[in-house]
Amino acid sequence: MISESKELKDELFRRKLRRYGAEKGSIIPLLQAAQEIYSYVSEEAVSMISESTKIPQSSIFGVATFYKQFRLKPVGKHIIKVCQGTACHVNGSKEIMKAVEDHLSVKEDENTKDGMFTLLSVACLGCCSLSPAVMIDDETYGKLTPDAIREILDSYRKTEGEEK
Numbered sequence: 001m002i003s004e005s006k007e008l009k010d011e012l013f014r015r016k017l018r019r020y021g022a023e024k025g026s027i028i029p030l031l032q033a034a035q036e037i038y039s040y041v042s043e044e045a046v047s048m049i050s051e052s053t054k055i056p057q058s059s060i061f062g063v064a065t066f067y068k069q070f071r072l073k074p075v076g077k078h079i080i081k082v083c084q085g086t087a088c089h090v091n092g093s094k095e096i097m098k099a100v101e102d103h104l105s106v107k108e109d110e111n112t113k114d115g116m117f118t119l120l121s122v123a124c125l126g127c128c129s130l131s132p133a134v135m136i137d138d139e140t141y142g143k144l145t146p147d148a149i150r151e152i153l154d155s156y157r158k159t160e161g162e163e164k
């Protein structure tokens, strides 16, 4: 099953490579495609981009590390983005971040040991009236307190446990 989905992802990425292939300025769209498809930019993806564009891998890694938007490490099943924008900061985002770190025993930019969560901090999520806000995958949670975010995280863990 896992290999099937890997094959599917590889095929999707190959299509992008064929589409952008040797076009000038194709590195960023291809890195974005890799991240979208695999959730991060893997060494394998960089090597595929290099083969297709004839641009050395070192140059592609240079671009990928220059832009903060690219993740070079595998991510957890759920991505938690704690907003650190001004409104959220004023309304206690530091406490929310601390609550997530302590509750999941994880630090910013890291994955939990079980690979379930990746913790990131981001600038404004675009819903300042809900500050402090957190996004987990595509879901936004607002007006949070440390207790509320702990409960939300527990609900993800519970759902995962039930799916097993």
Ligand code: FES
Pocket (backbone or CB within 6 Å): 083, 084, 085, 086, 087, 088, 089, 123, 124, 125, 126, 127, 128, 129, 131, 132, 133
């Ligand atoms: S500052 Fe957090 S949503 Fe805008």
